[in-house]
Amino acid sequence: MRMVDVIQKKRDGEKLSEEEIRFFVNGYTDGSITDYQASAFLMATYFSDMDAEEQGYLTMAMVNSGDQIDLSAIEGIKVDKHSTGGVGDTTTLILAPLVAACGVPVAKMSGRGLGHTGGTLDKLEAIEGFHVEITEEEFVKQVNDLKLAVIGQSGNLTPADKKLYALRDVTATVDSIPLIASSIMSKKIAAGADAIVLDVKTGDGAFMKTTEDAEALARSMVAIGREVGRNTMAVISDMSQPLGYAIGNALEVKEAIDTLNGEGPEDLTELCLVLGSKMLIAGEKAKDTKDARNQLNQVIQDGSALELFSKFLEAQGGNPEIVKNPELLPKAAYQIEVKSTTTGFITKMEADEIGVAAMLLGAGRATKEDDIDLAVGIVLKKKIGDAVKSGETIAVIHSNTENILQTESLLLDHIHIAQHAPERPKLIHKVMD
Ligand code: URA
Ligand code: CA
DSSP states (O other): OOHHHHHHHHHTTOOOOHHHHHHHHHHHHHTSSOHHHHHHHHHHHHHHOOOHHHHHHHHHHHHTTSBOOOOTTSOSOOEEEEEOOOSSOOHHHHHHHHHHHTTOOEEEEEOOOOBSSOOHHHHHTTSTTOOOOOOHHHHHHHHHHHSEEEEEOOSOBOHHHHHHHHHHHTTTOSSOHHHHHHHHHHHHHHTTOSEEEEEEEESTTSSBOSHHHHHHHHHHHHHHHHHHTOEEEEEEEEOSSOSSSEESHHHHHHHHHHHHTTOSOHHHHHHHHHHHHHHHHHTTSOSSHHHHHHHHHHHHHTSHHHHHHHHHHHHTTOOGGGGTOGGGSOOOSEEEEEEOSSOEEEEEEOHHHHHHHHHHHTSSBSSTTOOOOTTOEEEEOOOTTOEEOTTOEEEEEEESSSOOHHHHHHHHHHEEEESSOOOOOOSEEEEEO
C-alpha cells in the first residue's frame, strides 16, 4: 500500500477501508509515514469527512496503537463520563461518588489538563494527603470494595492520538468532527470503558460554539460507540455561562461537596442528575430516567453519596474530614469583592473570558510546565437573568496577591448588565442515545 494513494482516495471523497486507515495510523505512529503525508491526509479528511464506519476504524486503530487498561477484574459495567470541557465544570467530582453510591463501578483514570482550572486530578489534590499514585492492583481492589477509585494517567495510552493531535494543532485540522470524535473516543476506550456518557458543551465557553456543531460531534461519537460495540450516550449542555458559581480548584471541591449535600447550585445539580441518570441506565442499575433520578436523589438525601466520597478520599490518603469541614481546604490570602457599577439584569457572562480571569490568578495552566495555585479562583454571585443593583457584589476573587486589577477588569468587562431581563439560557439542549 502507498500512502499517496490513501491520501488521493480521501481527497476525492471516497470511503477508506479498515486496512487503509490502519496503514496510515500505524505508519504515522512508527515514523514510516512522514509529517507532510500525514498533514495532507488530515486536510483531506477535514474537507472530505469520514462516515461512521471509517471513524470507528480510525478510533480502534488509535486504541490499538498503545496500551489498553484491562478492567475485566472489576465486577459490573464500567461506565465512563467525558466532558468536552467548559469553565467551572465540577461534574466529575460529584458524579463519581453519586453513581458509585448507586452501585455503578467508577474506575477513573485522570490526567492533568491545560485550561482555566486544573483537571479532576488537580482538584482532588486540593485535599490534603490525597494521591493517585496507586498500583493497578490497588486500583482494581478499591473499585471492587468501594465502587470508586481514581488513578493517574500511566502507561502508553493512544500514542497515535498524541502524535496526530500535535500535528493537527499546527496544520489547522483540529476542528474536524471525525478527527475530534475519534480522538476523544479512542482515549475513553483505551482507558477501559464499557459504556460512555458524553457531555458535549455548547456556547461561548465551549469548544463547540454552536448547538449544531455540538450535535454533529455528539452524533459522530454516539455512532462510533455503536460501530465499536461500546454503548454511548450524549447530552448537549449549555456553556454560555460558567457552570455553578465556583471556578478554581479548592473552590470547586467545596462546590462539589455542597452539591453532594443537596445544597449545590441549581444548574450544576441538574446537570449531574441528567448525566448521572444516563450513567445508571448505561450501567444497568436503573430501568429508566425516572427510576435513575429517584436513586440519585435518594443517595444525596440519605447522605450515602457524601459518605462514599469521604471513604474514597481516605482510601487514597486524603483527609476525609474535608467533607464535613470544607474550611480545611487551601484558602487564598485575599477575598476581594467585585461590585456592579450599574443596576439592571445580568444578560451575558462570557464563560471563556471569566475562565481566563481565573487562570490569571493562577487557577489553571497555559503550558504543561506551569504550577497551579489550588486555593485561588472566582466565586460568582449571579447567573444570567438575575437582577443586580449598583454596588452589589457580583463576584468574589480569591487571590494570593493583592493586585487583582487585571482579573477584576476582565470580570467587569465580560459580565454584561442591561436594563431588560433576558431569557435564561436553557441548560440541557438535547439528550441523545
Ligand atoms: N479533545 C480531544 O481529546 N481531542 C480532540 O481532537 C479535540 C478535543
Ligand atoms: Ca463550578
